[in-house]
Amino acid sequence: MTADNRQAGQFTSLWAQLRATAGRGPAPYVLTLAYATIVSALLLLNPTTGLGTDMVVVLFLLLMFVIYRAPTMLAFKLTLGTILLGVIMPVFGVLNPFYIDVVTKAGMFASLALGLNVVVGFAGLLDLGYVAFFAVGAYLWGIFSTPQISNIVPGMVPLNGSWFWLFLAIGLAVGALFGVLLGLPVLRLRGDYLAIVTLGLGEVIRVLATNLDRPVNITNGAQGIKDVGRPPLFVEPLFKALGLNISVIQEYQLYFYFLVLLILALTVLVVYRLNNSRIGRAWTAIREDETAAIAMGVPLVRMKLLAFAVGASFAGTMGVIFSALQTFINPPTFDLLRSIGILSMVILGGMGSIPGTMLGAVIVTLLDLQLLPRIASELSILQRRGVPIPSWFDPAQYQRLLFGLLLVIMMIFRPEGLLPEDRRRQELHQDDLPAPAAEQEQPAPAAEAKPEPGS
Amino acid sequence: MAVEATTGPEPLVARRSFRSFMSEVFGPLLQVLAFVIGSATILGLLVVLVAAALRGTRTDIDLLQGTISILPQVIVDGLVRGFLYATIALGYTMVYGVLEFINFAHGEIFMVGAFAGAFFSAALAASGMLDGLGPVLFVLAAVLLGMAVSGLLAMSIERVAYRPLRNAPRLVPLISAIGVSLVLQDVMRMIAVNSGLGFNASFKTPDLGAPIVLGQMQIAADRTIPISIDSRSLIFIIVAIMMVTGLNYLVNITKLGTAIRAVAQDRPTASLMGIDVDRVIAITFLIGGALGGAAGVLFGMRVGTVNPYIGFLPGLKAFTAAVLGGIGNITGAMVGGIVLGFLEAFVASYLSLFTRGQFSGPSYADIVAFSILILILIFRPSGLLGEVVTQKV
Numbered sequence: 001m002t003a004d005n006r007q008a009g010q011f012t013s014l015w016a017q018l019r020a021t022a023g024r025g026p027a028p029y030v031l032t033l034a035y036a037t038i039v040s041a042l043l044l045l046n047p048t049t050g051l052g053t054d055m056v057v058v059l060f061l062l063l064m065f066v067i068y069r070a071p072t073m074l075a076f077k078l079t080l081g082t083i084l085l086g087v088i089m090p091v092f093g094v095l096n097p098f099y100i101d102v103v104t105k106a107g108m109f110a111s112l113a114l115g116l117n118v119v120v121g122f123a124g125l126l127d128l129g130y131v132a133f134f135a136v137g138a139y140l141w142g143i144f145s146t147p148q149i150s151n152i153v154p155g156m157v158p159l160n161g162s163w164f165w166l167f168l169a170i171g172l173a174v175g176a177l178f179g180v181l182l183g184l185p186v187l188r189l190r191g192d193y194l195a196i197v198t199l200g201l202g203e204v205i206r207v208l209a210t211n212l213d214r215p216v217n218i219t220n221g222a223q224g225i226k227d228v229g230r231p232p233l234f235v236e237p238l239f240k241a242l243g244l245n246i247s248v249i250q251e252y253q254l255y256f257y258f259l260v261l262l263i264l265a266l267t268v269l270v271v272y273r274l275n276n277s278r279i280g281r282a283w284t285a286i287r288e289d290e291t292a293a294i295a296m297g298v299p300l301v302r303m304k305l306l307a308f309a310v311g312a313s314f315a316g317t318m319g320v321i322f323s324a325l326q327t328f329i330n331p332p333t334f335d336l337l338r339s340i341g342i343l344s345m346v347i348l349g350g351m352g353s354i355p356g357t358m359l360g361a362v363i364v365t366l367l368d369l370q371l372l373p374r375i376a377s378e379l380s381i382l383q384r385r386g387v388p389i390p391s392w393f394d395p396a397q398y399q400r401l402l403f404g405l406l407l408v409i410m411m412i413f414r415p416e417g418l419l420p421e422d423r424r425r426q427e428l429h430q431d432d433l434p435a436p437a438a439e440q441e442q443p444a445p446a447a448e449a450k451p452e453p454g455s
Numbered sequence: 456m457a458v459e460a461t462t463g464p465e466p467l468v469a470r471r472s473f474r475s476f477m478s479e480v481f482g483p484l485l486q487v488l489a490f491v492i493g494s495a496t497i498l499g500l501l502v503v504l505v506a507a508a509l510r511g512t513r514t515d516i517d518l519l520q521g522t523i524s525i526l527p528q529v530i531v532d533g534l535v536r537g538f539l540y541a542t543i544a545l546g547y548t549m550v551y552g553v554l555e556f557i558n559f560a561h562g563e564i565f566m567v568g569a570f571a572g573a574f575f576s577a578a579l580a581a582s583g584m585l586d587g588l589g590p591v592l593f594v595l596a597a598v599l600l601g602m603a604v605s606g607l608l609a610m611s612i613e614r615v616a617y618r619p620l621r622n623a624p625r626l627v628p629l630i631s632a633i634g635v636s637l638v639l640q641d642v643m644r645m646i647a648v649n650s651g652l653g654f655n656a657s658f659k660t661p662d663l664g665a666p667i668v669l670g671q672m673q674i675a676a677d678r679t680i681p682i683s684i685d686s687r688s689l690i691f692i693i694v695a696i697m698m699v700t701g702l703n704y705l706v707n708i709t710k711l712g713t714a715i716r717a718v719a720q721d722r723p724t725a726s727l728m729g730i731d732v733d734r735v736i737a738i739t740f741l742i743g744g745a746l747g748g749a750a751g752v753l754f755g756m757r758v759g760t761v762n763p764y765i766g767f768l769p770g771l772k773a774f775t776a777a778v779l780g781g782i783g784n785i786t787g788a789m790v791g792g793i794v795l796g797f798l799e800a801f802v803a804s805y806l807s808l809f810t811r812g813q814f815s816g817p818s819y820a821d822i823v824a825f826s827i828l829i830l831i832l833i834f835r836p837s838g839l840l841g842e843v844v845t846q847k848v
Contacts, residue, residue, distance in 0.1 A: 124626070126626050126629065126630070128633070185829055185833050186829060186832070186833075188833070189832055189836070192556070192557050192625060192626070192629050193778070193832060193836075195557075195626075195629060196557060196771070196774055196828075197825075197828060197829055197832060199771070200771065200775075200825035200828055200829070201825065201829075203771070203821065203825065204821075204822050204825050204826075207818050207819075207821055207822055208822070210818065211814070211815055211818045211819070214812075214813050214814070214815075215810075215813040215814075336767070337637075340633060340637065343630075343633075347630060398641050398645070400637040400638070400640050400641040401637065401638055401641035401642065401645075403634070403637055404633075404634040404635065404636070404637030404638035404639075404640075404641065405634065405638055406634070407630050407631060407633055407634025407637070408616050408631050408634035408635055408638065409634075411616075411620060411623075411627050411628070411630050411631040411634065412616070412619050412620065412631065415623065415627050
């Protein structure tokens with residue numbers, strides 16, 4: 001027993017030593033740069049679609065979190081991040097259009113997850129119908145930019161693409177409006193009731209989207225809306241000036257990539273500032289203890305409504321972008337599974353933690369869109385070669401299983417998420433403090449404290 | 456530790472009188488019956504009045520005659536839906552009673568029960584024994600199998616996914632339950648698709664008999680229509696009433712029921728009184744799961760096909776029913792289920808008729824169910840039969 005402990009102690013001290021060396025002086029700069037260079041070179045030199053490149057893309061996105069965590073100067077982090085996301089990724093995207101699409105989706109879901117994180121993580125309101133607001137934004141632009149609008153307002157012609165920019169703002173406002181409208185009746189409810197009611201509301205929006213093709217054809221029912229308008233490519237001369245000779249599809253891919261990147265950056269900024277404001281502290285108070293928060297004079301319903309509206313407004317804007325990106329929307333896109341998927345991103349990363357939520361979004365999106373289908377196709381190749389793999393085993397078909405296991409396992413073993421917020425980690429582990437688990441955790445902060453003065 | 460095991464045959468309480476026995480077992484049923492008659496009468500009168508008011512607007516068909524001629528069928532449909540929601544809602548409400556926790560995976564327990572029945576009937580059909588087994592024996596065996604499978608499943612889920620989280624913040628077990636429900640859907644799909652049963656598994660039954668004609672209704676001078684109830688609906692209603700009676704007996708009369716009620720009222724004190732709380736909670740999941748599984752088998756038998764996603768909507772609506780009746784209250788769950796079932800049946804049948812097919816009734820019936828949930832939670836969060844509970848600090 002004691003020998004085991006000693007050995008474990010040696011391991012931790014070795015790990016601590018390693019961290020200390022890697023985190024002191026110029027080492028983190030060199031290591032991060034080396035990692036960045038190797039991954040970028042791998043990406044740019046071998047842009048074929050395959051399992052190997054998949055792995056490198058995952059490493060590339062994890063690099064963002066290495067940069068975020070590395071004990072280096074802020075200016076260095078920002079420069080490196082900008083170069084990687086602003087130059088390397090787009091160039092790779094031109095070479096291989098498949099991956100930039102996945103990365104754009106990951107960015108979009110990261111933005112959505114950050115919005116849900118405001119509701120679930122900051123204010124502690126479990127919203128299972130989050131995708132309803134996403135649907136509202138998507139249908140808003142979908143209806144106004146297609147002949148669908150002529151059915152509702154006779155004589156009105158579809159808006160052209162340049163209105164897209166205005167609709168980003170309108171999507172924000174309409175999302176917030178829906179958040180308030182749906183939130184007003186239900187926010188007085190206790191947590192678990194709220195979860196079920198929001199789930200019901202999400203279903204209502206989906207049922208309405210399916211059935212509002214009669215008596216007036218608003219949503220075109222189950223067929224969905226196709227040929228949704230796209231914003232004009234005002235950057236086209238810029239691409240030409242850079243000597244890029246790429247198709248319109250690829251131009252749009254890059255365009256949406258940068259758009260999503262920009263929106264994501266804005267979202268992070270807004271969410272971060274909100275969390276550290278008076279409002280953010282009020283949300284924390286509500287989440288931790290409603291009764292105490294009321295006693296301290298926090299306007300409960302107003303603050304909950306605000307959280308709901310902020311989350312919903314992000315979803316509304318992302319919905320507008322989503323419909324323009326996909327150019328096709330239909331009701332099944334906005335089902336419960338999508339809401340749960342976004343929720344599992346927040347939970348995997350860590351409720352209330354901004355970098356955690358983004359990490360969760362990247363992991364879940366990559367798993368969902370890229371790795372599972374890839375593993376499935378690799379397995380079927382192996383199968384054809386005669387390796388005994390049962391034919392029913394198709395990982396791409398089991399998203400529900402993936403999300404479900406993710407939720408259960410995270411709740412049982414690490415409810416605070418991968419990159420937890422400090423307060424929540426303390427809250428969820430206050431019971432095990434006298435237990436041995438606490439001993440294992442204690443050396444970690446001590447080790448972390450050492451390199452801090454150097455940075 | 457368990458008090459039931461150690462006390463032996465000597466009863467701790469005085470023998471109850473026959474009268475109190477009858478009132479505890481059948482009293483809730485009378486309440487349910489009152490709500491059945493009340494809902495059917497009020498809603499029936501309402502649609503007839505609306506039809507009479509709208510009569511002049513339609514020239515193609517006689518709206519009033521059409522309304523009255525489908526009314527008996529709608530009432531039977533309402534009864535079946537009502538008992539479906541009631542039996543599922545009992546699982547929600549019992550678990551909520553002892554743990555104050557919404558067992559989100561309960562809809563999937565219902566679905567697994569339906570699949571257990573479908574597998575059973577497919578196995579019988581494959582061995583050619585389906586018609587040899589009489590209808591009564593078949594229904595009994597299928598329902599018991601569904602109860603056993605779902606009950607044990609619910610108990611093991613509680614052990615694996617909920618018990619480790621019992622002292623965690625409220626949302627943690629709820630999220631775990633959502634995860635469990637997704638896992639169950641996909642695992643069941645995996646099993647169904649690969650066992651040859653198929654995604655939309657057909658639920659074969661022996662010949663259960665022709666619809667039973669209860670009487671003739673005169674709707675015009677020269678036209679009568681039969682009032683009939685099909686045998687599957689009748690089976691559903693009879694089995695559901697039997698189960699509900701059994702549950703009343705179990706909860707109100709037996710010592711186990713007393714233990715369950717004690718745990719629901721005050722868990723720490725119950726454990727101080729020598730009740731094995733973990734065991735009682737496990738048994739509550741077993742009973743709730745068994746009821747859900749039986750409902751699943753009956754539902755599959757009536758509809759004819761089952762698929763891995765059928766549990767979601769009935770589960771959600773049964774939760775609505777539980778809240779409507781007052782969550783934690785067993786009679787309330789039955790009453791809530793009945794009321795919701797009737798409302799839905801009427802909306803599903805009459806909305807298209809009254810709006811000339813502009814609004815599809817079955818889709819908007821879902822919206823009506825959720826609107827009821829929201830309205831109830833806003834204006835009477837304690838439900839129809841619930842007591843007002845203040846939130847503990």
